[in-house]
Amino acid sequence: MIPEPDLAFERIGPGRLVELLKRAPKAELHLHIEGTLEPEMMLALARRHGVALPYADVEAVRAAYAFTSLQSFLDLYYAGAGVLRDAQDFHDLAWAYFQRAAADGVVHAECFFDPQTHTARGVPLAAVFEGLVAAQRRAETELGLTARWILCVLRHLSEDEALATLEAALPWREHFIGLGLDSSELGHPPSKFQRVFARARALGLHVVAHAGEEGPPDYIRQALDLLQVQRIDHGVQAVHDAALLQRLARERVPLTVCPLSNVRLCVFPDLASHNLRTLLDAGLCVTVNSDDPAYFGGYVADNLVQTVQALGLDARAAWRLLANGFEAAFLDDATRARHLAALERAFADAAAQT
């Protein structure tokens, strides 16, 4: 756990905290690049490629985003991703996201991408990597934002397909740092993917998995014990298992929590009912992230501000959430220390304001 700095947190009231949260340096650790496809770009790419969409305009797209569950979202999310066809599209998508993220104070982003969503439509993996890597390079040189890619396999498909996807991506091995697991959780437990995660670990990749978003605490245990993941994506269902909660706290297993996503997918009725505070108070390494911001109505600063307000978190708790993001990131120690020093300075400056 990152030690708390000696700061006059109590001098940062709710109003000043909102401003601070918008500009403070942040790590984004749970973001699906396909989930940053804003309706405007979806329609523009559909026009560019002559792809038919069931929406007349941007308002119609947004009106369709009334989700009742993870699956009801995934159906639209995969359909929307159908407009991504060539390297330029992947570049434009990721570059637009990095610009928005930088404006939100994000200094380091570990982003998911779903190769199977694209290769199944005949898009070559080379086009996906070419576009994403070009945008990543621009982000670093033009925005000072470091980005890393985590290849996700779709859990509603077979493990053999996941293994084939990982092998097919190996010519671009230097361009991704980890393996993740996403898509429809219920009925597709982590135990289904033990061989592909073992292969990823043998390749020296970091490993993470979505678990306990809608699925039971046992899926979180499976992700830890069978897949040996280093972080749990979501993990909010852990509160229903006291022993698991203690273990996550003891082992400082980070949870990449996405509050606005959880509300939009009806995991919680509203932000005030979210269990993030319970998880934080239990000593877990909770981080705040945006998941699929174009679909869920907010990027990472919105997630932080709205969650802090809805749960009445103070500046000390807000600092902890941001520090946890850097603790949980796959960064070298010197870079982590540099980001934490900048975070401390942002809070110290806010506390010193008169």
Ligand code: HPA
């Ligand atoms: O929140 C999510 N859960 C599972 N799969 C996903 N794919 C994009 N977002 C998600």
Ligand SMILES: [Zn+2]
């Ligand atoms: Zn996710």
